[in-house]
Amino acid sequence: MSRERSNVQAPVHELIATRWSSRAFDDKRPVEPEKMVSCLEAARWTPSCYNDQPWRFLVTDRFHDRGSWGKLLACLSPGNRTWACRAPLLLLTCAAGSFTHNGRSNRWGAYDTGQAAMSLCLQATALGLATHQMGGFDAERVREAFTIPAGFEPMSVIALGYPGDAVVLDGELRRREQAPRRRKSLEEIAFLEVWGRGVTPPAWVGKRTVEKSLSGP
Numbered sequence: 001m002s003r004e005r006s007n008v009q010a011p012v013h014e015l016i017a018t019r020w021s022s023r024a025f026d027d028k029r030p031v032e033p034e035k036m037v038s039c040l041e042a043a044r045w046t047p048s049c050y051n052d053q054p055w056r057f058l059v060t061d062r063f064h065d066r067g068s069w070g071k072l073l074a075c076l077s078p079g080n081r082t083w084a085c086r087a088p089l090l091l092l093t094c095a096a097g098s099f100t101h102n103g104r105s106n107r108w109g110a111y112d113t114g115q116a117a118m119s120l121c122l123q124a125t126a127l128g129l130a131t132h133q134m135g136g137f138d139a140e141r142v143r144e145a146f147t148i149p150a151g152f153e154p155m156s157v158i159a160l161g162y163p164g165d166a167v168v169l170d171g172e173l174r175r176r177e178q179a180p181r182r183r184k185s186l187e188e189i190a191f192l193e194v195w196g197r198g199v200t201p202p203a204w205v206g207k208r209t210v211e212k213s214l215s216g217p
């Protein structure tokens with residue numbers, strides 16, 4: 001993935017600019033167990049409310065146990081299945097609904113689990129791996145298929161593997177794979193002091209490159 005597909009309004013770290021949700025995976029190349037564990041380790045060090053660490057990950061690896069991998073694949077929506085079937089790893093993320101220390105409802109469980117998923121994805125990017133998070137799956141089917149305990153909510157499935165060639169994708173999927181990444185503008189999502197007063201980057205910021213941001217000001 002080239003950073004040219006990310007039209008940043010201000011310099012960002014290369015990892016941020018180059019992570020993206022790939023649909024093309026190399027289905028012949030397994031992910032080394034040490035890389036998979038590094039991704040999980042990155043997730044483990046995510047901050048969380050009360051340090052509750054509400055996230056759980058269930059890893060399935062097509063090269064290790066095709067049965068469990070296939071079971072998770074079968075829970076995906078048909079559209080996701082068409083490309084996720086080439087990802088050697090499918091990871092289910094779950095979030096605890098209540099705090100460990102007092103049993104009260106944890107309304108930040110999903111927030112924290114999302115952060116952990118992003119840490120995992122960034123570590124994967126740093127290791128040359130491609131990731132794609134999916135909300136399009138049957139949560140009840142997953143719960144049953146993997147006996148997810150009550151108190152944990154299936155949140156997403158993450159496809160993970162080495163990047164593949166977009167030529168394996170047909171038509172619309174290939175077009176999306178190669179299209180520029182789109183985002184709302186900074187002004188639309190970040191406000192200065194007053195709700196709705198968009199943050200605008202200083203004029204010079206846009207002229208700096210991603211590379212420059214890596215070596216500091």
Ligand SMILES: Cc1cc2nc3c(=O)[nH]c(=O)nc-3n(C[C@H](O)[C@H](O)[C@H](O)COP(=O)(O)O)c2cc1C
Binds near residue numbers: 133134135
């Ligand atoms: C919680 C969540 C659920 C998502 N669900 C799906 C999905 O079911 N299918 C899909 O193709 N992409 C899914 N995506 C990927 C988003 O579409 C993608 O992140 C977004 O279009 C931005 O693209 P980028 O990640 O390449 O920057 C999901 C992403 C997140 C974070």
